[in-house]
Amino acid sequence: xxxxxxxxxxxxxxxxxxxxxxxxxxxxxxxxxxxxxxxxxxxxxxxxxxxxxxxxxxxxxxxxxxxxxxxxxxxxxxxxxxxxxxxxxxxxxxxxxxxxxxxxxxxxxxxxxxxxxxxxxxxxxxxxxxxxxxxxxxxxxxxxxxxxxxxxxxxxxxxxxxxxxxxxxxxxxxxxxxxxxxxxxxxxxxxxxxxxxxxxxxxxxxxxxxxxxxxxxxxxxxxxxxxxxxxxxxxxxxxxxxxxxxxxxxxxxxxxxxxxxxxxxxxxxxxxxxxxxxxxxxxxxxxxxxxxxxxxxxxxxxxxxxxxxxxxxxxxxxxxxxxxxxxxxxxxxxxxxxxxxxxxxxxxxxxxxxxxxxxxxxxxxxxxxxxxxxxxxxxxxxxxxxxxxxxxxxxxxxxxxxxxxxxxxxxxxxxxxxxxxxxxxxxxxxxxxxxxxxxxxxxxxxxxxxxxxxxxxxxxxxxxxxxxxxxxxx
Amino acid sequence: xxxxxxxxxxxxxxxxxxxxxxxxxxxxxxxxxxxxxxxxxxxxxxxxxxxxxxxxxxxxxxxxxxxxxxxxxxxxxxxxxxxxxxxxxxxxxxxxxxxxxxxxxxxxxxxxxxxxxxxxxxxxxxxxxxxxxxxxxxxxxxxxxxxxxxxxxxxxxxxxxxxxxxxxxxxxxxxxxxxxxxxxxxxxxxxxxxxxxxxxxxxxxxxxxxxxxxxxxxxxxxxxxxxxxxxxxxxxxxxxxxxxxxxxxxxxxxxxxxxxxxxxxxxxxxxxxxxxxxxxxxxxxxxxxxxxxxxxxxxxxxxxxxxxxxxxxxxxxxxxxxxxxxxxxxxxxxxxxxxxxxxxxxxxxxxxxxxxxxxxxxxxxxxxxxxxxxxxxxxxxxxxxxxxxxxxxxxxxxxxxxxxxxxxxxxxxxxxxxxxxxxxxxxxxxxxxxxxxxxxxxxxxxxxxxxxxxxxxxxxxxxxxxxxxxxxxxxxxxxxxxxxxxxxxxxxxxxx
Numbered sequence: 001x002x003x004x005x006x007x008x009x010x011x012x013x014x015x016x017x018x019x020x021x022x023x024x025x026x027x028x029x030x031x032x033x034x035x036x037x038x039x040x041x042x043x044x045x046x047x048x049x050x051x052x053x054x055x056x057x058x059x060x061x062x063x064x065x066x067x068x069x070x071x072x073x074x075x076x077x078x079x080x081x082x083x084x085x086x087x088x089x090x091x092x093x094x095x096x097x098x099x100x101x102x103x104x105x106x107x108x109x110x111x112x113x114x115x116x117x118x119x120x121x122x123x124x125x126x127x128x129x130x131x132x133x134x135x136x137x138x139x140x141x142x143x144x145x146x147x148x149x150x151x152x153x154x155x156x157x158x159x160x161x162x163x164x165x166x167x168x169x170x171x172x173x174x175x176x177x178x179x180x181x182x183x184x185x186x187x188x189x190x191x192x193x194x195x196x197x198x199x200x201x202x203x204x205x206x207x208x209x210x211x212x213x214x215x216x217x218x219x220x221x222x223x224x225x226x227x228x229x230x231x232x233x234x235x236x237x238x239x240x241x242x243x244x245x246x247x248x249x250x251x252x253x254x255x256x257x258x259x260x261x262x263x264x265x266x267x268x269x270x271x272x273x274x275x276x277x278x279x280x281x282x283x284x285x286x287x288x289x290x291x292x293x294x295x296x297x298x299x300x301x302x303x304x305x306x307x308x309x310x311x312x313x314x315x316x317x318x319x320x321x322x323x324x325x326x327x328x329x330x331x332x333x334x335x336x337x338x339x340x341x342x343x344x345x346x347x348x349x350x351x352x353x354x355x356x357x358x359x360x361x362x363x364x365x366x367x368x369x370x371x372x373x374x375x376x377x378x379x380x381x382x383x384x385x386x387x388x389x390x391x392x393x394x395x396x397x398x399x400x401x402x403x404x405x406x407x408x409x410x411x412x413x414x415x416x417x418x419x420x421x422x423x424x425x426x427x428x429x430x431x432x433x434x435x436x437x438x439x440x441x442x443x444x445x446x447x448x449x450x451x452x453x454x455x456x457x458x459x460x461x462x463x464x465x466x467x468x469x470x471x472x473x474x
Numbered sequence: 475x476x477x478x479x480x481x482x483x484x485x486x487x488x489x490x491x492x493x494x495x496x497x498x499x500x501x502x503x504x505x506x507x508x509x510x511x512x513x514x515x516x517x518x519x520x521x522x523x524x525x526x527x528x529x530x531x532x533x534x535x536x537x538x539x540x541x542x543x544x545x546x547x548x549x550x551x552x553x554x555x556x557x558x559x560x561x562x563x564x565x566x567x568x569x570x571x572x573x574x575x576x577x578x579x580x581x582x583x584x585x586x587x588x589x590x591x592x593x594x595x596x597x598x599x600x601x602x603x604x605x606x607x608x609x610x611x612x613x614x615x616x617x618x619x620x621x622x623x624x625x626x627x628x629x630x631x632x633x634x635x636x637x638x639x640x641x642x643x644x645x646x647x648x649x650x651x652x653x654x655x656x657x658x659x660x661x662x663x664x665x666x667x668x669x670x671x672x673x674x675x676x677x678x679x680x681x682x683x684x685x686x687x688x689x690x691x692x693x694x695x696x697x698x699x700x701x702x703x704x705x706x707x708x709x710x711x712x713x714x715x716x717x718x719x720x721x722x723x724x725x726x727x728x729x730x731x732x733x734x735x736x737x738x739x740x741x742x743x744x745x746x747x748x749x750x751x752x753x754x755x756x757x758x759x760x761x762x763x764x765x766x767x768x769x770x771x772x773x774x775x776x777x778x779x780x781x782x783x784x785x786x787x788x789x790x791x792x793x794x795x796x797x798x799x800x801x802x803x804x805x806x807x808x809x810x811x812x813x814x815x816x817x818x819x820x821x822x823x824x825x826x827x828x829x830x831x832x833x834x835x836x837x838x839x840x841x842x843x844x845x846x847x848x849x850x851x852x853x854x855x856x857x858x859x860x861x862x863x864x865x866x867x868x869x870x871x872x873x874x875x876x877x878x879x880x881x882x883x884x885x886x887x888x889x890x891x892x893x894x895x896x897x898x899x900x901x902x903x904x905x906x907x908x909x910x911x912x913x914x915x916x917x918x919x920x921x922x923x924x925x926x927x928x929x930x931x932x933x934x935x936x937x938x939x940x941x942x943x944x945x946x947x948x949x950x951x952x953x954x955x956x957x958x959x960x961x962x963x964x965x966x967x968x969x970x
Contacts, residue, residue, distance in 0.1 A: 047626070048589075050585070052579060052582060059612075059969070060969075094618075101575045101577070113581065113585075127581035128581060129581035130581075
């Protein structure tokens with residue numbers, strides 16, 4: 001182990017030792033989107049408790065993790081949902097918690113804790129320990145908060161701790177409910193990617209909404225069949241020889257599951273209206289192309305080219321694209337999203353945008369899931385990998401049903417997702433925008449970009465030049 | 475000779491001899507009366523009818539003599555019936571069932587411990603060892619304030635817990651018995667560690683708008699045996715007041731008493747004490763004898779407080795960091811054994827059949843006169859009682875009593891299962907155990923039940939009940955949804 005990792009490890013140990021009392025994020029290279037000390041007081045009265053399944057799952061119930069799950073262990077999803085006061089009128093914390101005891105009966109896996117087998121392979125012991133429930137208060141109204149425009153502030157609404165150093169005492173899921181001055185709330189969820197991808201995480205929290213609305217009730221306890229969430233095994237053994245392009249090994253992190261970055265990462269986001277998107281499509285593809293290529297592909301192509309321009313000389317030739325698995329089973333938590341590696345054999349900086357966009361279409365790229373699975377299984381899940389940020393990663397969360405979490409029949413005013421633990425190459429998330437009226441086609445898209453902080457300003461200028469980013473940020 | 479006897483006891487033949495001896499001694503009166511009656515009948519037959527009539531006529535009865543005799547008989551009968559203690563009936567009782575939202579699995583308890591005692595991993599290890607061997611299950615409950623990291627035991631939260639527990643139990647009791655709040659004449663609430671002003675009994679009177687001339691009592695500080703102390707108090711009051719209803723509420727409020735320090739002797743209660751409460755309706759109305767479940771036969775209270783060691787064995791005090799907790803001394807089991815012996819010595823003559831008492835007397839005389847080395851005879855209480863409810867204070871207590879009283883696993887099943895499902899709910903645990911026996915359908919008319927509770931002080935209290943009518947398995951009660959899963963096998967050490 002190199003000296004720097006030794007130092008950072010001991011620093012992590014110190015950090016973890018005081019973690020219950022920390023509500024601020026310290027400025028280290030290992031935390032993205034740092035919150036300034038003077039902003040920390042914006043959310044206060046933090047109270048922690050646990051909620052778990054109301055039903056006893058049983059002793060010795062274990063959930064085995066697949067190779068893909070283990071590959072994602074250093075990544076975490078952070079989602080925030082904002083609800084106006086009409087959606088939560090009369091709703092108390094106690095009522096929310098009570099519903100959770102029934103909801104978590106279905107998701108007892110999220111309430112378990114990570115253990116290691118004798119060989120060091122992580123698995124989940126379903127011991128009903130629970131998820132962490134955090135309460136907070138903010139003196140701003142939701143509108144004031146959203147106007148602040150700083151994405152890193154959302155971190156104050158999502159209580160997040162990495163898993164470790166004591167694996168058996170680290171929750172995989174944190175839920176934070178923050179009350180705002182206007183009476184509305186934000187629901188912040190920190191989700192360990194080892195449990196499942198963003199589609200699973202979104203379905204998980206959407207089901208809570210259904211339990212709140214009494215649209216769902218518990219069925220009988222069904223214990224997992226361990227191979228349920230495994231994808232089909234590949235037939236070609238030659239596939240295993242090569243290492244995957246979209247995931248790479250990192251230095252061993254031991255029992256503290258934090259992905260190390262060589263530089264500080266920063267996240268910013270911007271909104272693209274449907275009008276903006278259609279004009280962009282026209283510009284890139286002309287009249288006919290629009291039908292064959294999605295807005296996702298065209299937006300990502302523009303961003304890819306801009307980043308290539310910013311990183312002159314080191315332009316990303318390979319990118320990773322993640323999107324929903326078409327046969328996704330929404331009753332099971334899994335890392336089933338399609339992870340494809342896309343190679344550009346030409347200069348990205350000077351390429352025709354149409355060509356780039358075509359390259360990123362749904363049917364292009366190599367599905368690397370089996371390769372990643374095989375790479376991890378080679379040494380039985382002991383090696384540490386990262387996926388997001390190995391290459392510049394584009395994640396399509398359009399179909400993640402982010403706005404299906406409803407309280408009192410009302411959709412969230414705004415939903416925002418980000419990834420914690422993105423590698424140095426950066427990641428772009430393509431999220432659905434807030435619904436405007438009942439017609440979902442009117443919604444625009446929200447794009448969030450996580451990059452090393454020294455590239456952010458230059459990228460913003462590039463994006464403004466291409467017209468993707470409006471000159472006045474929203 | 476004494477060491478050889480135990481071997482003989484195992485043989486079957488001696489078992490029949492024992493049975494024969496017991497039958498002989500227990501029914502000695504009947505057995506002596508039969509030959510006497512037979513003798514009289516034979517004598518009468520011998521005399522013949524005319525002789526009997528002559529004998530009758532020779533007795534001269536005067537009017538005055540007849541009147542005096544009648545008056546004397548009536549007077550004696552009246553004095554007898556007036557001085558007979560009133561029968562105290564337990565009409566019904568209700569136990570509080572905590573909601574699933576208060577559930578604390580082992581893993582959650584350990585994780586919270588780890589986070590709360592972050593600077594003391596040794597104390598956390600200690601708690602883990604205790605929990606593994608505690609005999610508790612995964613469904614025991616703690617109040618909402620204790621679920622926070624760190625716990626937030628405000629007075630408001632404590633009152634909240636008291637309200638939820640007591641009012642739920644009371645509502646359930648009203649529903650079961652059809653009792654009207656205005657008919658409650660005596661109210662006794664016992665809660666050892668939470669004693670606000672106004673008292674919990676005042677809280678109950680306020681909530682249910684009870685009568686202004688109610689006799690209310692609030693017992694605090696009396697430990698886990700306070701439930702039986704309240705029953706004793708209710709009994710004395712019901713002797714003094716005819717045709718009255720008494721409601722006894724036994725509970726322990728956990729919220730204000732969660733120990734926040736790291737002294738090992740004081741961490742034990744955190745691991746064992748859980749939410750629970752019971753409300754019991756006692757009555758001396760003659761009309762209740764048809765629907766009452768039980769009749770109170772004896773209450774025996776033993777207090778060992780005069781001994782300094784016993785007095786200090788369960789002691790609430792501040793630790794080195796000025797954090798208040800209840801310290802349990804290492805000789806707790808030994809003192810409990812002593813207190814139990816005292817209690818048994820008093821209760822034995824009241825409940826044991828004559829055969830056992832005779833044996834005990836003989837061995838006692840033998841030890842005093844012949845050979846002090848003779849093993850003291852432990853009376854077989856299984857002959858005096860059908861059911862045993864041992865306060866679920868902890869696995870060690872139940873094991874100790876099972877050994878001392880030579881009880882089988884089935885006898886202590888109610889106590890062990892209550893400890894597993896509800897934890898140590900302090901004074902109300904006896905009622906959860908009774909409820910278990912009823913839910914299993916084991917209560918038949920005429921069954922005798924012995925409730926034993928230990929408490930700080932050090933006290934050992936017993937109550938003896940007699941089942942008044944066979945109790946049908948009910949669909950409500952704290953065991954309703956889980957009785958089918960019981961009894962469970964509780965491993966010696968649970969793997970966490």
